[in-house]
Structures are given as structure tokens and as C-alpha cells.
Amino acid sequence: xxxxxxxxxxxxASIFGxxxxxxxxxxxxxxxxxxxxxxxxxxTLVGIALGAYGLTQAMFQIPFGMASDAFxxxxxxxxxxxxxxxxxxxxxxxxxxxxxIAGRVLQGSGAISAAVTALAADLTREQHRTKVMALIGxxxxxxxxxxxxxxPVLYAAIGxxxxxxxxxxxxxxxxxxxxxxxPPAPPLPAGPKPPFRDVLLDTQLLxxxxxIFTLHMVQMAMFVVVPGLLIRYGGLPLASHWKVYLPAVLxxxxxxxxxxxxxxxxxxxxxxxxxxxxLLLVTLLVMWFGNTNFMVVxxxxxxxFVAFNILEAMLPSMISRIAPARAKGAALGVYxxxxxxxxxVGGALGGWLMKNFDAGAVFIFDAAMVALWLVxxxxxxxxxxxxxxxxxxxxxxxxxxxx
Numbered sequence: 001x002x003x004x005x006x007x008x009x010x011x012x013a014s015i016f017g018x019x020x021x022x023x024x025x026x027x028x029x030x031x032x033x034x035x036x037x038x039x040x041x042x043x044t045l046v047g048i049a050l051g052a053y054g055l056t057q058a059m060f061q062i063p064f065g066m067a068s069d070a071f072x073x074x075x076x077x078x079x080x081x082x083x084x085x086x087x088x089x090x091x092x093x094x095x096x097x098x099x100x101i102a103g104r105v106l107q108g109s110g111a112i113s114a115a116v117t118a119l120a121a122d123l124t125r126e127q128h129r130t131k132v133m134a135l136i137g138x139x140x141x142x143x144x145x146x147x148x149x150x151x152p153v154l155y156a157a158i159g160x161x162x163x164x165x166x167x168x169x170x171x172x173x174x175x176x177x178x179x180x181x182x183p184p185a186p187p188l189p190a191g192p193k194p195p196f197r198d199v200l201l202d203t204q205l206l207x208x209x210x211x212i213f214t215l216h217m218v219q220m221a222m223f224v225v226v227p228g229l230l231i232r233y234g235g236l237p238l239a240s241h242w243k244v245y246l247p248a249v250l251x252x253x254x255x256x257x258x259x260x261x262x263x264x265x266x267x268x269x270x271x272x273x274x275x276x277x278x279l280l281l282v283t284l285l286v287m288w289f290g291n292t293n294f295m296v297v298x299x300x301x302x303x304x305f306v307a308f309n310i311l312e313a314m315l316p317s318m319i320s321r322i323a324p325a326r327a328k329g330a331a332l333g334v335y336x337x338x339x340x341x342x343x344x345v346g347g348a349l350g351g352w353l354m355k356n357f358d359a360g361a362v363f364i365f366d367a368a369m370v371a372l373w374l375v376x377x378x379x380x381x382x383x384x385x386x387x388x389x390x391x392x393x394x395x396x397x398x399x400x401x402x403x
Contacts, residue, residue: 004183008123009132011181012116013139015077018174019084019112020140023053024147025163027223028245029155032238039097047224047351052101054220054343056108061340065114065333069193069326073119073185077112077178084110085171092164103164108340110171114333121320121328122186131264133317140312142253148245152238193326200334204322207376209335211277212315213342214373218284218366219308220346225359226297234294244298252305259310273314274377280307281370288363 030050034040068076084107091103117133124132154163199205230236230244263272283303290296316335323331353361 005124005132007181008120008183009135011177011183012120012123012132013136015116015174015177015182016113016136017139017143018170018177019081021143021147021167021170023107023167024144025151025154025167026050026160028148028151028227028241029163029238030160031224031227033155033160034097034100037094037096037100042097043224043351043355044348045097045101045351047347047349047354049097049100049104049347050224050351051220051344051347052104053108054216054340054345054347056105057111057113057340058337058344060109060111061114061336062330062333064111065118065329065331065336066196067329068115068118069329073115073122073329074178074182076115077119078175080110080112080115081171081175081178082110083107084112085168088164088168088171092161092168094161107167111336111340113336113339114329117316117320117332117336118329119182119185121332123183131260133313136313136316142249145246145249148249149242152241156239193330194324196327196330199323199327199331202322204381205319205331205334207380208315208319208322209338210376211311211373212335213338213345214369215280215308215311215315216339216342217346217349217369218280218342220343221350221353221362221366222304222346224347224350225291225354225362226301228354229291229297229359230294233292233297244301248298248302249305251302252309255306256309256313260313263314269314269318270380270382272310273318274374276307276310276314277370277374277377279303280311281367281374283307284363284367284370288360288367291359291363 027050031046034046034049039045064076064080087103087106087109089103090106091100094100094103117136120132120136151163154166158166227238227241230241231238234244236244259272259276263269283300286296286303287300290300316332319331319335320328349365350362353365
């Protein structure tokens with residue numbers, strides 16, 4: 001990759017990482033913390049509090065994506081980060097589960113994912129785009145791993161309110177990266193925009209959108225139940241959960257690299273994509289069968305993170321290859337909307353299933369959804385292979401250097 005592509009990838013990955021760190025810090029501890037606040041004894045409300053962020057993300061990703069097509073990526077990203085910081089402040093000052101939900105709703109209204117991924121696509125050539133998306137995905141995974149270690153320590157030191165205030169500070173720091181580190185965005189492509197209906201109903205894009213919905217629904221539902229399984233069947237106190245999470249996440253980064261290399265270097269995007277979905281399905285079935293066994297849960301987490309990281313890197317790259325150039329922000333807006341809906345549904349439904357049934361019900365439902373995704377992915381048309389043509393102009397230095 002060129003110098004500017006590396007700079008763009010690192011800066012945008014850092015923006016994603018700072019924002020997602022604030023979100024992930026609550027996952028390992030909130031279900032336990034909620035028991036100490038009014039309304040927090042209702043597992044359905046706890047699941048909604050975890051997933052409410054995704055509901056407003058779903059509402060605003062398309063408008064933010066379309067706005068980035070019309071007004072530019074950076075102004076939209078800055079505005080969204082300000083909303084996210086405001087929601088974090090509201091959650092920090094909450095006195096019961098309902099105010100936490102309200103803060104999470106406001107956090108989610110800062111729906112910048114589509115604008116950030118569209119900017120990443122604008123600033124990188126297509127043959128390097130999956131690498132940049134993998135860098136962004138890896139940053140998310142790294143901060144997730146860090147949050148699993150840091151969250152119990154931070155919770156003990158500054159409480160849940162302090163974690164939410166820290167989230168607000170991280171969002172403001174991300175604004176500085178947008179304005180001072182990310183390279184200038186290239187001019188938006190000329191020509192008429194395709195109708196939004198064409199983007200929304202494209203059958204190839206629909207398959208990928210269903211995929212990201214399912215992937216994040218599974219992630220959120222799992223983390224409604226996994227902390228309790230580690231405590232009950234592993235005898236691990238909350239502060240020691242990182243001993244399971246951290247090795248699994250770090251090992252998954254190593255194991256995902258060969259898959260990304262094969263997909264990009266050998267133009268095997270679709271076979272690797274389908275195999276990763278298959279791995280996710282097998283993982284969920286094994287965890288359904290053996291969720292009362294600590295070693296099965298721990299091994300399942302490793303397998304889950306391998307599949308998750310591969311798919312998290314490949315999905316947005318595939319969207320950017322298929323979407324029309326003049327509607328890339330809109331297409332990624334739809335994509336991120338379905339991702340956010342997955343977060344909301346996973347949190348709310350995971351809490352409901354756990355309350356009314358058991359952990360096995362969560363895993364088998366997730367497995368059924370992944371099986372549907374596997375069928376949809378297997379019937380996709382061939383995704384366009386790497387093209388040498390650039391997606392960003394030479395004026396920004398991207399074409400002036402050899403990759």
C-alpha cells in the first residue's frame with residue numbers, strides 16, 4: 001500500500017477503535033452492574049440497554065451515509081461523534097435502567113460507520129481495500145480484547161458512570177483524528193446518482209446486508225449469556241474473564257491472516273467467505289450442545305472470533321466492490337443499518353431467550369439464522385475480482401507510489 005493508504009487506514013482504524021472501545025467497555029460488566037440499579041433485575045431491559053445503541057444506529061445509518069455522499073465524509077463523521085459523546089454523558093448521569101437506555105439511544109444516533117467505511121473506500125485502491133477493512137476490523141477486535149481486560153479494572157476503580165464519561169472523552173479524541181490526521185477526502189465521483197431503491201433492493205447487496213445483521217445479532221446475543229456461563233461453569237469471577245477472552249481474541253487475529261491473504265492474493269473471496277460462515281455455524285452448534293462445559297465455551301469463543309474477524313473484514317470490502325460509485329455511502333448506510341439492527345435484536349432477543357428459556361435456546365436460534373445466511377451466501381453471483389484501477393485520484397498521492 002502507498003504511504004497515504006497506510007495513513008488513511010491507520011487513522012480510520014483508530015477512529016473506529018476509540019469509538020468502539022467506549023461501547024465494548026460496558027459489555028463484560030454491564031449485565032452484572034445492572035443488578036445494582038433500579039430496573040436492572042429485568043434481563044429483557046438489560047438486553048435492551050445493551051442493544052438500544054443498535055436501534056438508533058439502524059435509524060440513522062442511511063441518512064448519515066447519504067449525507068456523506070452529498071456533503072462530504074468528514075463533516076458527517078464529526079457531527080456523529082459529537083452525538084455519541086452526548087449520549088455517553090447522558091448514560092454517565094443515569095440513575096436507573098431507563099436512563100441508561102436513553103443514553104444508549106442517543107449514543108447510537110451518532111451513526112458514522114457508513115461514512116467512515118465509505119471514506120476508507122474513497123482513500124484506498126480496490127486491490128488493497130480488504131486489507132484496510134481488515135485493519136479496521138482488527139482495531140475493533142484489539143480494543144474488544146483490551147476492553148475485556150480493562151473493563152473489570154475500570155469498573156472497580158471508576159464505576160459504570162466513569163466508564164461512560166471515559167467513552168465521551170474517547171469520542172472527542174476521535175474528532176481530533178478526523179480533522180488533523182485523516183488525509184483529505186478525494187472529490188466525490190461525478191455523474192447522476194442511482195435511485196436509492198436500486199441500492200436498497202439489489203439482490204447481491206441484500207445477501208451481504210442479511211449477513212452483517214446475522215453476524216452482529218449473534219455477537220450481541222452471545223454476550224448476554226457467555227459471562228454467566230464462565231461464572232457458573234468455569235468458576236471464573238468477572239475480573240478474571242479476560243483470561244479466556246484475551247487469548248481467544250489474540251489467537252484469532254493470527255489465524256485469520258492466512259484466510260485474508262488467500263482471499264485477496266488468489267482472488268478466492270467467495271470460497272473463503274462461505275467457509276467462514278460455515279465455521280461460525282459449526283461453532284454455534286457445538287456451543288449449543290456443550291454450553292454447560294467450560295472448555296467447550298472457551299474453545300467456542302476462539303472459533304467464533306476467528307470466523308467473526310474474517311467476516312467483519314470481508315463484508316464491507318465486498319459491499320464496496322458491488323455498490324455503484326455514486327451511491328457507495330448510501331449502500332454502506334444500508335449495510336450499517338442492518339448491522340445496527342443486528343446489535344439491537346441480538347441484545348433484546350438474547351435477553352428474552354435467556355430469561356424465558358436458557359443459554360441453549362440462544363445458541364440454537366443463532367445457529368438457525370447463520371444457516372439461512374449460509375444458504376444466501378452460497379447462491380450469490382461471483383463478486384467482482386480485484387481491479388487495478390484506483391478509487392482515489394493521484395492528486396492525493398495514492399497513485400504516485402508503488403504499493
